[in-house]
Amino acid sequence: MELVSIKHVSDESKIALLNGLGYTVQKNFIFDSEGKKVVDKYVGVEVKLDNMMILPGSTIILDDNELSMALYIQEYGSGD
Amino acid sequence: MDQEIKDALSAVSKGATEGFLTWSKNELTSFIEGLKMKKFGFLKSPEMMRQVKEDYNSGEIKFYEKYVDSTEKKILLSTGITMRRLSIDRRGILIARIVNKYRSEGLHVAYISQNEMLIKYLGYLIPRVTSIDSLKSKISNILDDIDKHALFINQTHKLEDLITKVETLLNAHSPDIFIIDGVGEQHKKANKVFEAIKEKFREYSWSIETTQTREIYTFKRIN
Numbered sequence: 001m002e003l004v005s006i007k008h009v010s011d012e013s014k015i016a017l018l019n020g021l022g023y024t025v026q027k028n029f030i031f032d033s034e035g036k037k038v039v040d041k042y043v044g045v046e047v048k049l050d051n052m053m054i055l056p057g058s059t060i061i062l063d064d065n066e067l068s069m070a071l072y073i074q075e076y077g078s079g080d
Numbered sequence: 081m082d083q084e085i086k087d088a089l090s091a092v093s094k095g096a097t098e099g100f101l102t103w104s105k106n107e108l109t110s111f112i113e114g115l116k117m118k119k120f121g122f123l124k125s126p127e128m129m130r131q132v133k134e135d136y137n138s139g140e141i142k143f144y145e146k147y148v149d150s151t152e153k154k155i156l157l158s159t160g161i162t163m164r165r166l167s168i169d170r171r172g173i174l175i176a177r178i179v180n181k182y183r184s185e186g187l188h189v190a191y192i193s194q195n196e197m198l199i200k201y202l203g204y205l206i207p208r209v210t211s212i213d214s215l216k217s218k219i220s221n222i223l224d225d226i227d228k229h230a231l232f233i234n235q236t237h238k239l240e241d242l243i244t245k246v247e248t249l250l251n252a253h254s255p256d257i258f259i260i261d262g263v264g265e266q267h268k269k270a271n272k273v274f275e276a277i278k279e280k281f282r283e284y285s286w287s288i289e290t291t292q293t294r295e296i297y298t299f300k301r302i303n
Contacts, residue, residue: 002119003126004111013103017122020112043177056118064124066162066170067177069132070155 001056014049021059025049030061042071135161144198147212147219156186160193188226195296197230197259204257204300218256230259233266233273242269243276250281250299258284260297267295 006014015025022033028048030038038047040063053062053069057076062068103111114120123129135141136158144157159178163171178187192198201222202215209215222229228249233242250258262270267290274297278286284299 001121002114003121003123003129005124005126006122007124010102013108016103016108017111020108021115043181045177045180051124053121053123054115055121055123056115059115063177065177066128066132066166066174067155067159067181069129070136070158070162073133073136074151074155 011049014052017054018049018061021054023061040068042068131165132158132162135159140199147202147216148223149216150220150223152182152186153189153223156182156189157193157198160190163190163194185226188230188232189223191232191261192226192230192259195261195294197261197296197298200298201229201257208256222255222257228253229255229257230261231273233260233262233269235266237266237269239269239272242273246273246277247280250277250284254301256301258299260299261294262296263294270295270297273297 018025018030023038024031028050030047030049030052032038038061039045040047041060043063043065045063047061047063051064053064054060055062055072055076057072060072062072111120111122115122121129138158138161140161141154141158145154148154148157156178159174163174166174175187178190182189192201198219201219205215205218209218231242231246231249246258246260249255260270260273262268274286274288281299283302285302286300287298289296289298
């Protein structure tokens with residue numbers, strides 16, 4: 001898996017990526033196709049555009065923090 | 081990998097200095113396909129993800145795995161290793177996430193990994209057990225009931241309450257090891273707690289570890 005930094009990518013590009021995956025963005029929060037806020041499945045916080053990770057494995061959108069990273073690795077492996 | 085995507089990835093990773101902030105439609109389509117095919121991941125710091133992987137697969141965690149069966153505890157111990165490298169701001173966010181999921185008890189397990197105290201627990205226990213199962217049981221006992229074996233002082237703690245708490249824990253549970261950890265300014269409280277109790281519990285030997293950022297007082301049962 002290639003890890004791509006989005007630290008300097010514009011919000012417009014990030015939103016376009018999310019739109020392409022079936023998500024929308026309103027007031028920095030991410031919504032799924034059913035209109036529900038996306039919640040990090042590991043730590044239970046609502047994911048924001050300015051602090052998101054998008055990882056493969058049913059295209060998981062997570063809060064960008066080291067605990068979610070570790071739990072993702074535990075579930076999906078190192079992805080190398 | 082398609083050269084256009086390689087070029088796009090390279091430009092994205094280089095960031096604003098390259099003036100590349102907006103993806104073209106072709107690049108976007110390729111990234112979306114790449115996500116679906118599990119080729120790409122997108123996050124602020126790929127380096128941090130690599131570090132977390134390294135910590136999760138580290139020799140230290142592989143060592144703990146011999147004595148710790150719980151996958152939850154493994155995550156907390158691994159996260160504690162990661163905490164050693166984080167900035168104060170980043171660590172604060174991580175602490176909030178840990179507490180949100182695992183409560184303060186989970187955070188304290190991460191702390192004993194962060195400050196390398198679990199290794200010291202093992203060093204104390206190994207000469208005193210007769211089997212691996214016994215060692216695993218004692219480690220499990222510590223991690224499952226961490227607050228009976230360690231006190232992490234924060235600014236909200238009152239000195240009198242801390243002294244009472246430590247005395248109560250030592251009298252009620254007689255732990256093999258008990259640690260008092262005072263980070264930053266809290267090292268003064270940690271010292272006062274230590275001074276208040278050290279003569280009252282002669283069945284314990286004690287040691288002090290001082291670093292630039294914390295003081296750790298370790299009480300070990302003498303037997």
